[in-house]
Amino acid sequence: MKMEELVRYAKTYGFIFQGSEIYGGLANTWDYGPLGVELKNNIKQLWWRFFIQQIPNSYGVDAAILMNPKVWVASGHVASFNDPLIDCKYCHNRFRADTLLEEATGKDADGLSHEELSSALKEHHVACPKCGKLEFTPIRQFNLMFETQRGVTEDKQTIYLRPETAQGEYTNFVNVQRSMRAKLPMGIGQIGKAFRNEITPGNFIFRTLEFEQMEYQYFLPEDQAMDAYAMLKQRAFDFFVAMGIDPAHLQFHDHTKLAHYAKAAVDIQYLYPMGYGEVNGTHHRGTFDLTQHESHSGESMNYRDPITNEVFTPTVVESTVGADRALLMVLHEHYAVEDLGEDTREVLRLPYVLAPFKAAIFPLIKKHHTDKALEVYQTLTASIRCEYDDTGNIGKRYRRQDAIGTPFCVTIDEQTLLDQTVTVRERDTMSQTRQLISDLPGFFQRQA
Ligand SMILES: [Zn+2]
Numbered sequence: 155m156k157m158e159e160l161v162r163y164a165k166t167y168g169f170i171f172q173g174s175e176i177y178g179g180l181a182n183t184w185d186y187g188p189l190g191v192e193l194k195n196n197i198k199q200l201w202w203r204f205f206i207q208q209i210p211n212s213y214g215v216d217a218a219i220l221m222n223p224k225v226w227v228a229s230g231h232v233a234s235f236n237d238p239l240i241d242c243k244y245c246h247n248r249f250r251a252d253t254l255l256e257e258a259t260g261k262d263a264d265g266l267s268h269e270e271l272s273s274a275l276k277e278h279h280v281a282c283p284k285c286g287k288l289e290f291t292p293i294r295q296f297n298l299m300f301e302t303q304r305g306v307t308e309d310k311q312t313i314y315l316r317p318e319t320a321q322g323e324y325t326n327f328v329n330v331q332r333s334m335r336a337k338l339p340m341g342i343g344q345i346g347k348a349f350r351n352e353i354t355p356g357n358f359i360f361r362t363l364e365f366e367q368m369e370y371q372y373f374l375p376e377d378q379a380m381d382a383y384a385m386l387k388q389r390a391f392d393f394f395v396a397m398g399i400d401p402a403h404l405q406f407h408d409h410t411k412l413a414h415y416a417k418a419a420v421d422i423q424y425l426y427p428m429g430y431g432e433v434n435g436t437h438h439r440g441t442f443d444l445t446q447h448e449s450h451s452g453e454s455m456n457y458r459d460p461i462t463n464e465v466f467t468p469t470v471v472e473s474t475v476g477a478d479r480a481l482l483m484v485l486h487e488h489y490a491v492e493d494l495g496e497d498t499r500e501v502l503r504l505p506y507v508l509a510p511f512k513a514a515i516f517p518l519i520k521k522h523h524t525d526k527a528l529e530v531y532q533t534l535t536a537s538i539r540c541e542y543d544d545t546g547n548i549g550k551r552y553r554r555q556d557a558i559g560t561p562f563c564v565t566i567d568e569q570t571l572l573d574q575t576v577t578v579r580e581r582d583t584m585s586q587t588r589q590l591i592s593d594l595p596g597f598f599q600r601q602a
Contacts, residue, residue: 155489157427160482161358163489163500167558169193170359182356182363189558190481192510192539194366197397197480198345200507201368204393205343205473212341212370213330217322219347223313225321226299228450229443235317236295237352238268240275242282243289250354251293254280265411268293298350300363315349320472322346323371324443327455327468331373338457338468339374339382345477357428359478366477373457373468376441383418383438386473390422390434397480398505399487405430415442424483433479441467484508488559502559503582506601511560512538513598516551518567520544527566530576530591534564538598556581561601564594 164170169190173183186194206212226232238251251271252263258280263271272293274280281288300315316322323342330342345368354361372382387406394404407430409419417438423430444455444467458465488503506512515531517523524544531542541560543551548565555563565577570591578597579586589597 155427155486157358160427160486160489164190164358164485169485180363182352182361184359184362189510193484193504193508193559194477194481196508196510197484198366198368198477200396201345201393201475201477201480202343204389204396205341205368205370209341209370209372209389211336211339212343213334213336215322215326215330215342215344216346217319217326217344219316220304220313221316221321221325223311224450225325225447226314226317228446229321230446231299231314231317232297235298237298237354238271238293239296239353240290240293242285242287243291244287245282245285247282247284248353249283251275251290253354254283257283262410264409265413296353298352300349300351317350318348318474319344319346319367319369320371320443320474323369324447324470327373327444328453331457337460339372339378341370341372343368343370345369357426357431359482360426360428360431362478368475368477368480370473371443372471372473373444374471375459375466376469379417379438379469379471382471383436386471387420387422387436390436390473390475393475394422394424394433394480394483396505397484397487397508398503399424399483403487407432413442415440424479426482426486431479432476433483434473434475437472437474439470439472441469443470444468499553500557501581502557504559504561506561509559509561510539511541511555511558512601513562513564514541514543514551514555514560516542516548516563516565517544518548518565522568523566523570526570530564530566530594533591534594534598537595552579552584562598 167189168187171185171187172179173185174180206214239248240251241248255261255263255271255274259278279288299317301312302315303310304313305311323344331340347364348367349364352361356362372386374382395401403425405423407421407423412419417440419437421432422434424433448455455467456465457468490501490503492499492501513534515527517527531540534540552563561581563579570576574591575588576591577586578589
């Protein structure tokens, strides 16, 4: 499926709209519609279950988006969270030097210095993608953090919209460890918005100015870190498989150039319409984060082992997933147009756990079956998200629910009024069974 088709599908069915659309939009911003927000919430809940609920000694936080600007000095973002940009001297278009090199040569430009990037561009005779000329300006830095001002008087202070959620997990390490009386290894995770002022083309919701991260930091003694790294790498993979992603569409990509403090880093990439793209990263970060915050804040970030009394700075292994990228992956993976012989149907084969609506409730004939259908709808909405639909003929209602991924349709008809049974129609097989209304809550419970 091409990206344009995915964008059109997402808009038509209420998953994703262009941000500020009535004003002509704002580049690289998107709004989640009624189905998009349900799907995203389900992805986030599944992540929470995999990382916070199921890894022992793991806790969630919800840290403020605005943080003391010293946080971003300590983290290195003020000094070096930059995109290396160059301009074509002839047509004056601006590009990211690393992207230019990667797209022209297929080489990994990750972690290359400006000098290395410049000489690689020359060595490979990389030309301007717009005009084909070979002369660029020197590489310049452009900080990716969004700045804003706090306060209204002369003593205004520049603060930043966080470019990642992880720092709120590091700065709360001692708070969480003490309040939860937690022993290492201990995990802290959160889901939240982050902001980056990027110039690169977006590929729909793959790269946006504002995005949502699901980040998990595992704090532990150094000698346990590589085992934890292997565990978290596999866990992210299992999380994607639980979302119904075919493992053949995923690949591990080890980083060849590492930050000076890092011991290992790997991405999981998914085969998106534009090619393989990162959807997860697992990073062995050493003691860099806590050491930096300790030296910039003056507060101890140490841990005392209750048995050996040893005092040390924990090592961190991080697992991060882009919520928007995960949603794009899920839509792309599960959407299909099925040939039914005389007809075709659009179908979104979402696993039950992710489906925005678990069931759609239909009265077969509007006037005759509405009361009973509303009664069934009311009963089921106590435990699952349902849609009620009495518009058009039953065939069209089935098609709409297939297209938005609803696993089951429940139809109330004449026989229902006689024996309290309904027709339950399954999305993927289109097979129908007759079930008692009183059995429905149990039936849906078993799907989850
Ligand atoms: Zn040019």
